[in-house]
Amino acid sequence: MDFRWYVRAIRKSWWVVALCTLLGVGGAIGLNETATRLYASSVTFYVSTPTDAAGGNAYQANLYALARIATYTKLLKSQELAELVVEDAGLDIPATKVASEITPSSDAETVIFTATVIDTSPQRSLAIATSVAKEFGPLVDRLDNRRSSTGPSGATVALNVTSDPTLNPVPVSPRTSRNLMLGIGSGLVLGILLALLRALLDTSIRSLATLREVTGLPALGTLYYDASAKRTPILVGPAVRSVRAEAFRQLRTNLQFVDVDNPVHVLVVTSSLPNEGKSTTAANLAILYAETGRRVLLIEGDMRKGRVAEYLGLERAVGLSDVLAGNADVRDVLQTWNADGLTVLLGGSVPPNPSELLGSHNMAMLLGQLRGMFDVIVIDTPPLLPVTDAAVAATLADGVLLVVRQGRTSRTQVAASVRSLQAVDARILGAVLSMVRKRSDDTKAYGYYAEATKGPEEPPGPTTAVASSTLDGGRRSGAEPPVLVRSLLRRHRRQLG
Numbered sequence: 001m002d003f004r005w006y007v008r009a010i011r012k013s014w015w016v017v018a019l020c021t022l023l024g025v026g027g028a029i030g031l032n033e034t035a036t037r038l039y040a041s042s043v044t045f046y047v048s049t050p051t052d053a054a055g056g057n058a059y060q061a062n063l064y065a066l067a068r069i070a071t072y073t074k075l076l077k078s079q080e081l082a083e084l085v086v087e088d089a090g091l092d093i094p095a096t097k098v099a100s101e102i103t104p105s106s107d108a109e110t111v112i113f114t115a116t117v118i119d120t121s122p123q124r125s126l127a128i129a130t131s132v133a134k135e136f137g138p139l140v141d142r143l144d145n146r147r148s149s150t151g152p153s154g155a156t157v158a159l160n161v162t163s164d165p166t167l168n169p170v171p172v173s174p175r176t177s178r179n180l181m182l183g184i185g186s187g188l189v190l191g192i193l194l195a196l197l198r199a200l201l202d203t204s205i206r207s208l209a210t211l212r213e214v215t216g217l218p219a220l221g222t223l224y225y226d227a228s229a230k231r232t233p234i235l236v237g238p239a240v241r242s243v244r245a246e247a248f249r250q251l252r253t254n255l256q257f258v259d260v261d262n263p264v265h266v267l268v269v270t271s272s273l274p275n276e277g278k279s280t281t282a283a284n285l286a287i288l289y290a291e292t293g294r295r296v297l298l299i300e301g302d303m304r305k306g307r308v309a310e311y312l313g314l315e316r317a318v319g320l321s322d323v324l325a326g327n328a329d330v331r332d333v334l335q336t337w338n339a340d341g342l343t344v345l346l347g348g349s350v351p352p353n354p355s356e357l358l359g360s361h362n363m364a365m366l367l368g369q370l371r372g373m374f375d376v377i378v379i380d381t382p383p384l385l386p387v388t389d390a391a392v393a394a395t396l397a398d399g400v401l402l403v404v405r406q407g408r409t410s411r412t413q414v415a416a417s418v419r420s421l422q423a424v425d426a427r428i429l430g431a432v433l434s435m436v437r438k439r440s441d442d443t444k445a446y447g448y449y450a451e452a453t454k455g456p457e458e459p460p461g462p463t464t465a466v467a468s469s470t471l472d473g474g475r476r477s478g479a480e481p482p483v484l485v486r487s488l489l490r491r492h493r494r495q496l497g
Contacts, residue, residue, distance in 0.1 A: 226243075277435055303321050
């Protein structure tokens with residue numbers, strides 16, 4: 001984990017950091033509003049010792065005064081002083097409470113010390129400090145300055161008030177600014193820690209590198225998330241020029257070059273769990289294959305909860321299940337979609353045994369018949385982990401494409417899906433990462449690409465794709481190469497000449 005990992009983790013969970021920070025601020029504000037206000041009043045004393053009381057030596061007199069300060073600071077919290085203060089100020093609180101509210105402090109190496117009184121009432125705080133200033137001097141005088149032979153007055157120490165009792169009008173508690181900063185800081189730190197912990201505990205697939213590491217398969221592409229895909233999941237109209245459409249075209253091209261020596265005629269598209277985009281991927285791949293002029297068949301192999309009919313706006317009442325059950329002829333249930341000539345075989349009525357139908361001898365015979373009628377056959381199947389339909393269908397196909405949803409499918413689930421396909425000796429062509437949030441630079445790159453590949457001679461509509469597909473063994477050669485290839489060829493010709 002490098003610095004960029006930490007940045008990505010925090011950016012991914014920015015809302016956690018923001019929420020914790022707001023909670024910290026709210027907690028600090030709540031504390032400031034509900035906490036009891038405390039007010040402080042203070043009085044400062046100066047301690048001196050006559051030189052004649054210290055043998056005429058000023059230095060010794062100063063040392064004696066310093067030594068007495070430690071005693072006086074303890075005497076400030078004495079019960080005797082508290083009782084004197086209660087009586088003088090006419091307070092209706094116990095002397096023990098008064099003693100607890102007096103806090104002595106002294107400056108090192110000085111003969112000055114301060115008594116601070118903290119109370120919930122500013123008036124009572126000042127009254128106690130005033131009484132301390134009045135009663136503490138006489139108390140010290142009675143204890144330390146009894147008449148003796150040390151001098152004319154017999155005084156050994158003098159205690160003077162250097163500043164009259166003063167009240168701080170601003171409450172000393174709660175400290176609103178400090179609490180607010182602590183709330184922001186603690187919330188921010190907690191949010192960052194939770195964001196990092198969330199990233200550490202996140203076992204979902206989030207990158208192509210992780211996808212390759214977990215599956216051990218080629219990562220064939222990235223399918224971008226588009227909010228409009230919920231309304232129009234199929235690439236029609238303006239969507240054929242989108243970043244998402246170009247990602248599907250790139251996937252189509254990559255599938256053709258996975259293994260040029262063993263072209264794929266029948267492709268199974270599946271996923272680990274529902275709602276990962278497998279049906280959308282299968283339908284759009286079939287549409288883009290049909291763009292190239294091939295004879296393409298899209299089979300709705302998900303006879304349980306198939307969505308191809310819904311996406312394409314076709315009637316699903318009769319289809320694959322009826323053909324496999326011998327209730328209909330395949331030529332009677334094939335439906336043509338769009339001007340490119342895409343043919344669709346929908347799932348038909350829901351059977352009680354979809355897995356058995358897909359693995360039946362009739363299914364093998366049907367695929368053999370359809371291979372002679374079409375150049376490319378794309379089969380949309382149910383997810384691998386809930387049911388076995390996809391694994392059964394994979395044994396009859398030339399290859400399997402595994403769709404993995406970014407940020408949702410866990411590594412364990414993807415690994416289990418791969419093992420289930422390997423258990424039936426299916427040929428796994430690779431995996432594709434779906435519903436990936438596109439970055440701004442992806443959009444800019446496509447914008448540049450689209451402008452670079454536009455030309456006045458190009459007709460409007462979907463861009464044509466690869467010239468000679470390995471899926472049909474190169475039998476079709478009239479289609480144009482992908483727009484990206486054409487762009488590179490033009491650039492290469494300019495460099496040559």
